[in-house]
Amino acid sequence: MSTMKAAVVRSFTDDLDVTEIEVPTPGPYEALVRVEYSGVCHTDLHAAHGDWPVKPTPPFVPGHEGAGTVVAIGDRVTRVAEGDRVGNAWLWSACGECEYCETGWETLCPNQRNGGYAVDGSFGQYMLVDSRYCPIIPDGVSMAAVAPILCAGVTVYKGLKRTDTKPGDWVLVSGVGGLGHIAVQYAIAMGRRVAAVDVDESKLALARKHGAEVTVNASMSDDPAAELQGLTGGGVHGALVTAVNGHAFPQAVGALRRGGTVSLVGLPPESFPLDIFTTVLFGLTVRGSIVGTRKDMAEAIDFFVRGKIDPTYTVRPLDDINAIFAEMQAGRIDGRVVMDMS
Numbered sequence: 001m002s003t004m005k006a007a008v009v010r011s012f013t014d015d016l017d018v019t020e021i022e023v024p025t026p027g028p029y030e031a032l033v034r035v036e037y038s039g040v041c042h043t044d045l046h047a048a049h050g051d052w053p054v055k056p057t058p059p060f061v062p063g064h065e066g067a068g069t070v071v072a073i074g075d076r077v078t079r080v081a082e083g084d085r086v087g088n089a090w091l092w093s094a095c096g097e098c099e100y101c102e103t104g105w106e107t108l109c110p111n112q113r114n115g116g117y118a119v120d121g122s123f124g125q126y127m128l129v130d131s132r133y134c135p136i137i138p139d140g141v142s143m144a145a146v147a148p149i150l151c152a153g154v155t156v157y158k159g160l161k162r163t164d165t166k167p168g169d170w171v172l173v174s175g176v177g178g179l180g181h182i183a184v185q186y187a188i189a190m191g192r193r194v195a196a197v198d199v200d201e202s203k204l205a206l207a208r209k210h211g212a213e214v215t216v217n218a219s220m221s222d223d224p225a226a227e228l229q230g231l232t233g234g235g236v237h238g239a240l241v242t243a244v245n246g247h248a249f250p251q252a253v254g255a256l257r258r259g260g261t262v263s264l265v266g267l268p269p270e271s272f273p274l275d276i277f278t279t280v281l282f283g284l285t286v287r288g289s290i291v292g293t294r295k296d297m298a299e300a301i302d303f304f305v306r307g308k309i310d311p312t313y314t315v316r317p318l319d320d321i322n323a324i325f326a327e328m329q330a331g332r333i334d335g336r337v338v339m340d341m342s
């Protein structure tokens with residue numbers, strides 16, 4: 001039995017256990033991947049804490065922004081071969097047969113399996129992927145830099161598409177952390193004008209660095225929504241909320257122009273009030289958006305390959321995972337942390 005180093009969630013209240021575990025064996029449609037880098041998504045922190053109603057079952061290995069090289073394949077695999085560069089993703093697999101899979105909405109598949117949640121993920125030196133769903137990583141790009149695209153990138157790209165905005169429209173990015181700072185870049189690349197809101201000045205500086213025209217610090221504003229309405233000449237046409245605090249959600253709705261759409265992506269385990277009268281009177285749309293399909297993933301990676309997206313990231317060792325989670329919980333991570341799995 002060969003072993004690998006991995007960070008394991010053994011309980012929702014303890015630190016992750018960085019230890020040696022067995023290297024898995026690929027099933028018929030699976031590939032075994034030597035992980036080179038893995039991004040750390042706030043979802044991994046939610047997972048490790050059991051934040052959500054549908055909880056993972058410890059022990060498990062989190063991580064769904066893993067990038068690496070195929071080292072073994074199952075006997076039914078045709079889409080990838082040994083030596084290919086692939087990633088894992090939240091959408092680890094889907095059924096391919098339900099009404100959602102049949103209509104381009106595999107991300108809504110009720111039979112989907114999720115990487116780093118129901119299936120061990122990329123916080124280890126090896127991981128399994130479903131060869132029919134794993135993202136393909138083109139040659140010639142940095143594995144460390146592409147890792148954040150595998151969740152943060154595809155999620156904000158899809159979430160921006162779901163704001164129903166067009167080039168020249170104002171888009172608010174609420175929360176400019178791992179997802180949000182990449183959202184600013186996709187929005188700019190998609191021709192939108194970007195407003196950004198966060199509660200941390202260094203995050204807002206990062207938003208401006210990546211192209212945000214106006215920024216608002218919600219922790220220093222009496223009414224962030226009104227301020228954004230003023231700064232954008234009547235409100236934003238679309239909003240993408242990636243914030244990890246419920247207060248950001250009604251603020252984003254309040255920042256919308258008449259007829260505007262807010263795409264909810266952030267997942268603080270909370271709810272928020274939605275004013276019925278103004279939602280109806282102003283014809284507002286409030287919708288949830290979950291990661292992206294394989295097609296969205298390929299498109300999001302293509303934006304990156306063409307140099308339109310430049311994730312801000314810090315490379316750290318797997319051994320730092322508990323410190324990384326503590327810093328993330330405290331809002332002290334600018335951009336993305338990418339762990340070196342060598």
Ligand SMILES: NC(=O)c1ccc[n+]([C@@H]2O[C@H](COP(=O)([O-])OP(=O)(O)OC[C@H]3O[C@@H](n4cnc5c(N)ncnc54)[C@H](O)[C@@H]3O)[C@@H](O)[C@H]2O)c1
Binds near residue numbers: 179264266289
């Ligand atoms: N829907 C999806 O498909 C999907 C995909 C990936 C991540 N997520 C979720 O998105 C959220 C963000 O993930 P991340 O990795 O970017 O997290 P992150 O910790 O890197 O960033 C969160 C950001 O929210 C900001 N924030 C906190 N309170 C705020 C407030 N009141 N107003 C505005 N901003 C505020 C923080 O300062 C930080 O910049 C998490 O809840 C994660 O689970 C959802």
Ligand SMILES: CCCCCCO
Binds near residue numbers: 041090267290
């Ligand atoms: C419901 C959880 C969605 C998490 C997406 C990947 O971060």
Ligand SMILES: [Zn+2]
Binds near residue numbers: 042
């Ligand atoms: Zn994620």
Ligand SMILES: [Zn+2]
Binds near residue numbers: 095097106110111112
């Ligand atoms: Zn399905």
